[in-house]
Amino acid sequence: MGTVCQAPKGQTDGGAKELIDPYTWEKNKRIITQDVHGIPGLGNFSYRKQLISDPQPDVHYHRGLCEIHCVVKGHWATNIAAEGQIRRYQLSAGEGLILFPGEAHSSGPAQQSPNEFYGFQIRTEGEGEILGLDQTHSDLLREQYRRMEHRHVKVPFTCISLLRQAFDLFSTGEPLQRSIGLQYLTCFLFQFTLMQPVEETQGARADSRVSFALRYIEENYMKPLNLEQLAQEAGYSASYFESIFLKEMGTTLKKYVNKYKVEKAKVLLESTDEPIIDLAFRMGWSSSNYFCTVFKKYTGMTPLQYRRLREAK
Template sequence: MNQLCKVLIVDDEILVRQGIKYLLDWEREGFQIVGEASNGQEALDFLKIEKPHIVITDIVMPVMNGEELTRLVKRDHPEMEVIVLSSFSEFDYVRSTFQNGVADYILKPKLEAEALLQVLRKTRGRIPGLESMEAPQDHNLSVDSILSRLVAGYEIQVDADFVRLQFPHELFSFLGCEVNRSVLKDRHYVNQFRESIETMLKENVPGLVQHTISGEQEGIVFLLNLEEKRWLETVQAVKSFSQSVVESQPELRFTLSQAFRQFSEAAGVYQESHVKLQQYRFFFPYEVLLIHSELPAQEAEPEKFNLTQFTEQLKRLQLEEAFTELRQYVTSLSHHYESDIFQFKSFLGNIIFNVTNQFSHIKDLEEQKYALFRAIDEAKFADEAIGILGVFLDQVQDQTSSLTQSPGSIVNMKKLLDYIDEHYTEPLSLTELARHFHFNPSYLSSLFTAHNKEGFKEHLNTIRTDKAAELLRAGEAPISEISSMVGYGDHSYFCKVFKKYTGLSPSGYRRQYYSQE
């Protein structure tokens, strides 16, 4: 049998890798994709275990780019050939890779099946032992190719007789094992572990048929085909195996999808059960095995968080109440395991943004917010992200309590109130007041609400309406002039504010006062 030419795909964009994988019928053309990598360093780690004949690599990638990868491959593995993917703007890099011995290059905008196949055949002809090799004559897709295409979302027609031959039983399910990405680089370990799972299933479930889904980025996935009467045995075998393995390798986690009866349902179940179980893992970090049919009852999704009320509590420095309600809400949200992970993390980040914005005068909080955004974004589990938020909230309470409870803050508050009493006839604003006392406006607002029953604006309006009431009772000044005498430039606005605070219009207030004398 002719040897297949082994190919490694290296690109930091998963969609590009997927596109290349399904651009050709690789095995029919005499090639085999033996792996993927998202940067040059991952590719070098892969080469230590596998020995591909051809490496197809992008140029611009994080960690290690394609230019450096090409140089190291040709230095340490001169027998391997490299094909470079590039855009028009990267020609200088491509020229450099040719100096290092690259076999050929393909422009990404012109990446088509026929062009790729021609470059692959030409490159294969340079490899000793493969140069005269013809493509296998069997034009049928292998089971591995069919499965990898199906779960990737590609439509594919499969002969019914072929399906019955490969999968003789009436029930299907996906078994997944999530493996740490650093462990995935050790192909020898992954192959050994996959074999141990296969052996366990064969020993415990008579007649079971299993196929590995190739190209998985987060671990190992099997499609199981079994007699319906063996389903409970399979579940029990997976439970026992996962519990025994996790004792020595606590980072491993397993999933078992819902069972289904038709091979044509595989793509849908893969997305709606297997992939979702992997997503639910974010909210179940300590469950070694998630089984679709044994998921706990879903709690109701909590109502939308009242951010307006929360912000008002921050302004008034009612942090104990605000943070207690927030923690309860986040806990409730984490119990709704169907929550979108991105939205969950975005909510936590938005809370941190709002809090740091409110207390922007606290330098430590402001300086660390971007690091907190990044930490939450990288959190693997909900409790980890919640813990990051919790530490932040504790820090906010410590920082703000030291500011508002200090004797200096009380002295500052008295100076503020005295200044307002003396200058209420002037066009005062919180910004101007903060500038006068060399405070941050946000801090001044928080300080004011922390030491008074009302905010700055409400306090100023109270003073002005009290003074206006005195002038109205004195009966000397015309009502039209009193508004400007107490600091209001707009008479109609003065009348509106006065009525809001006293319940009467200025003229009504004056009439009532004189009628009572």
């Protein structure tokens, strides 16, 4: 899932950690890193096809890099922490989103629907030539992104085609093909800042009560959690709080909590030899049988089967 480093003091909101993804080449996850493509000013260039069950990284940020996501199929969502607020963005096919350097963000424990997207990082801080551009055009591109007013935009089909061709050419590993792909990518980059913004109502700020619930779950997932408890902490009735959470997150609080705890349990199953019954109770599950039932529902296997599978790899 990538290298995680502690963020410098004051760098991000919410105790986020820096995430540095390694080179990856799998069927549904392909990441071409800077040390592989060698292009100044370009970070990772990636393609991902995600299922609902795929784990998501914890709250993280990228130092000195803008990160752009372009959804080509399905729906993709992310929470961005900025200026003391958490804003949740829901992207559909044909939409793009930019994350600015140092912004803490997370998709939650899992996506709510399958999706397919391209993502890449560009270095907008500092000086010097980037992306094979001369100094004048390097400065112009950086300035465009520094002054960008809208982060959530509509991406025309022609621009999605540019991005797809760029990634396919990068994927060959051949210097000449990569150079051609860079021209497509640069063309996309200059157009991205001019794309039509998505209406604000489609990228609305997450309800403060939902933001509270998400933070509370992250900080207390090792304890028993239920709707009534979280509603009481937020100062609302259980039924009203549940309706707000469902509207904002697209899933019930119970399903969200269970999925979040399962993802955390995976980490413990991989990194420790703790007996499953002890792990279940330490994580606040009501019984080891219930833990195994929920775990199998989301992963298709029991905790023991999952541990043995990971050990075999």
